[in-house]
Amino acid sequence: MKPNSWRIMWVVAVFDLPTQTKIQRKRYAGFRKLLLHNGFSMMQYSVYVRNMPTMHQAQALIxxxxxxxxxxxxxxxxxxxxxxxxxxxxxxxxSLRQEKIPKKHEQLILFEDF
Incomplete structure (x- = not known):
């Protein structure tokens, strides 16, 4: 069966975890690493996404x-x-857009006119 854009699924993990204590921060980091280890990528803080070939595989992952x-x-x-x-x-x-644009002195110059 050939893949198409209606069968391929994206799994979006949205989470809110407490981080007040040291153990809570450790659990937060562990959960984040678990998502990364299972192929998720960070889209925003506490929002991670992963592409799955089918709904069945997405459900199994969840x-x-x-x-x-x-x-x-x-x-x-x-x-x-x-x-x-x-x-x-x-x-x-x-402000975020300006931070993403490198300043001229930060750019790598490969070829320079002499």
Whole structure:
């Protein structure tokens, strides 16, 4: 069966974990590493995404990771199709946009006119 943008799924993990104590911060870091180890990429703080070939595989991943949510934490897993994910639009505020643009002296110069 050939893959198409309606069968391919994106799993979005959105979580809120407490970080007041040292053990809570350790659990937060452990959960984040668990997501990264399972192929997720950070989209924003506490928002991670992963592409899965089928809904069945996405559901299996969620079933595996969901119970590993740390105590006193909350995690929601959303499944959306590749087609829907392709409609995502990201916006950045003016100060963030300026930080992303390298200053002239920070750019690597490969060829210079003599």
């Amino acid at each position: 079933k595996q990771l969901g119970p590993q949510t740390p105590p006193q934490g909350q995690c929601a897993f959303l499944m959306i199709t590749d087609k829907q994910f392709g409609l995502t639009r990201n916006f950045y505020g003016p």
